[in-house]
Structure formats: C-alpha cells, structure tokens
Amino acid sequence: MNATEEWLAAASIDPSVGALRPDYRALLIVAEGLRPGPSDDFSEKLLAEAEAKACDPDQHPHIAAWREAFRAFGAKPKRTRPSADALLRRAPEGLPRIDRLTDVYNAVSVAHAVPLGGEDLDRYTGPLRLTRAEGTEPFVLMSGGEPVTENPRPGEVIWRDDEGVTCRRWNWRQCVRTRLTTRTTRAVFILDALGAMDDSALEAAGRALTDGLLAGSPGAVTLSRLLSA
Incomplete structure (x- = not known):
C-alpha cells in the first residue's frame, strides 16, 4: 500500500455523525496527475451542460x-445552505467559473444534485475525518484579502485533519488552506449522500466526476473509497 492508499484508508466518520444521520455516506475520490489551470473551453462545456439540466x-x-x-x-439552511442547494440556485443565472478542476466538480454537483467538494491533497496534515466540533478547532478563511481564523460552533459537523477544520457545516464552506488552486495536481473529492440518494445514484455521480477528471487530465490516476456512517 502506497502513501496515498494509506491516507485514503485512514479517513473516518465519527460515531457522533452516524448518530445524527445514520443514512449518511461519503464517496471519497482521490486523483493524482491532474492538469490544473484557469477555466477553459473544456470546463465551460461541462458547466453549460450542467446548467441546462439543473433541477429546482x-x-x-x-x-x-x-x-x-x-x-x-x-x-x-436558508442562511447557510448545503453546497448543492446554493449551486443549484445559481444555475439559472449561470454557475461561477473558478478554475478547471473546481468547475468539473461543480458541474457534477449540479447535474446530480449532490454536495461535492474538492481539496488539495498536498495541503493536508494527517487523515481526513468527519466529526462534530468541540468549538476550538481553527478554521481559516479570507476576509478583506487577509487570512482570518474562526472556530466552528460546538456540535457543528465538520471535516478536519490534524491542523484544523477543512470544511465547516458538513459541506457549506471550505477553508483557504486546502482549497483547490490553479497549481493543484493531487486532490481529494468528497461526495456527500443521504438516504434520498441511493448507492447506485451516488456511484453514478462518482463515475461522472471520474470521467470528467480523466477527460480533462489524460493520464491521471484515481482511487475511491465509500465511507458509511
């Protein structure tokens, strides 16, 4: 088992999250050898197709x-919306164009109505895990062009690593430290599913993401793991 496989195998969901939503599953997809960069014709096509099929x-x-x-x-949830909810509301007026890797996963999120995030694997410290916050964990975001550290509320569902929170409120907002950039070549993507999305639909969304990543980054390699609460 190589280092990437060991990192993926160490990812976990805390029992406190399972007690909250026993129907929760996370499909983790790690991709290496990605071709990053600004939004381009390839990512534009994926976003346009997603906009055309976006649901209410x-x-x-x-x-x-x-x-x-x-x-x-x-x-x-009307003030801090689940990520797929927020994206779907933007689709009629046009989804954001951010960078080619983020555009790929946003397109899949909208097309499959699934919360989906992507993060730079090289920026992680220790394994990824989903848990409920104590309220002291650091979460770094940008405010006024400067990094600012906040803390989640106690009991909030968070993704984290050894350094701090990587995503607040399950899939609401990602931190600055691990976000994808136009230099990212190794990434982890997280697809969040509840009972209303069965395993076959989750797998279909995962295939769509993998297909998009490989089409945009020929020669890339992916690994996946399904975590259940």
Missing part, C-alpha cells in the same frame, strides 16, 4: 434531506 432545488428530495440534516445540528 426546492423540489428535489436529496436537497430537502440535506436541509433537514443542517437543521439537526443547529444550522439554518
């Missing part, structure tokens, strides 16, 4: 389930 988030059962999950740990 107020009518989709998986988005409704995610709003319930946010309420369960004290978040207000």
Whole structure:
C-alpha cells in the first residue's frame, strides 16, 4: 500500500455523525496527475451542460434531506445552505467559473444534485475525518484579502485533519488552506449522500466526476473509497 492508499484508508466518520444521520455516506475520490489551470473551453462545456439540466432545488428530495440534516445540528439552511442547494440556485443565472478542476466538480454537483467538494491533497496534515466540533478547532478563511481564523460552533459537523477544520457545516464552506488552486495536481473529492440518494445514484455521480477528471487530465490516476456512517 502506497502513501496515498494509506491516507485514503485512514479517513473516518465519527460515531457522533452516524448518530445524527445514520443514512449518511461519503464517496471519497482521490486523483493524482491532474492538469490544473484557469477555466477553459473544456470546463465551460461541462458547466453549460450542467446548467441546462439543473433541477429546482426546492423540489428535489436529496436537497430537502440535506436541509433537514443542517437543521439537526443547529444550522439554518436558508442562511447557510448545503453546497448543492446554493449551486443549484445559481444555475439559472449561470454557475461561477473558478478554475478547471473546481468547475468539473461543480458541474457534477449540479447535474446530480449532490454536495461535492474538492481539496488539495498536498495541503493536508494527517487523515481526513468527519466529526462534530468541540468549538476550538481553527478554521481559516479570507476576509478583506487577509487570512482570518474562526472556530466552528460546538456540535457543528465538520471535516478536519490534524491542523484544523477543512470544511465547516458538513459541506457549506471550505477553508483557504486546502482549497483547490490553479497549481493543484493531487486532490481529494468528497461526495456527500443521504438516504434520498441511493448507492447506485451516488456511484453514478462518482463515475461522472471520474470521467470528467480523466477527460480533462489524460493520464491521471484515481482511487475511491465509500465511507458509511
């Protein structure tokens, strides 16, 4: 087992999250040898296709389930929306164009109505794990062009590593430290599913992401692991 396989095998979901939503699953996809860069014709095509097939988030059962999950740990989903909910609301006016890797996963998120995030694997310290916050964990974001450290609320569902929070409120906001950039060549992608999205639908979303990554980065290599609460 190489270092990447060991890192993926060490990822975990804390039992406290399983107690909150026993139907939760995370499909983790690690990709190496990616071709990063700014948004281009390739990522534009994927986003345009996703915009054309975007559903109404107020009518989709998986988005409704995610709003319930946010309420369960004290978040207000109309103010801090699950990531797929927020993206789907932007689709009619046009999705953001960020960079070619982020564009790929945003397109899949919208097309499959699944919260999906991507992060730079080389920026991680220790294994990835999903847990509920104590409230002291550092979370770094940008404010006014400067890095600012905040803390999650106690009980909030967070992704974290040994250094701190990598994503707050399950899939609401990613930290600055591990976000994808136009230099990222190794990344981990997290697809979040609740019971309203069955395993076959989750696997289909994972295949769409893998296909998009490999089409945009010929020669890239991917690994995947399904975690269940």
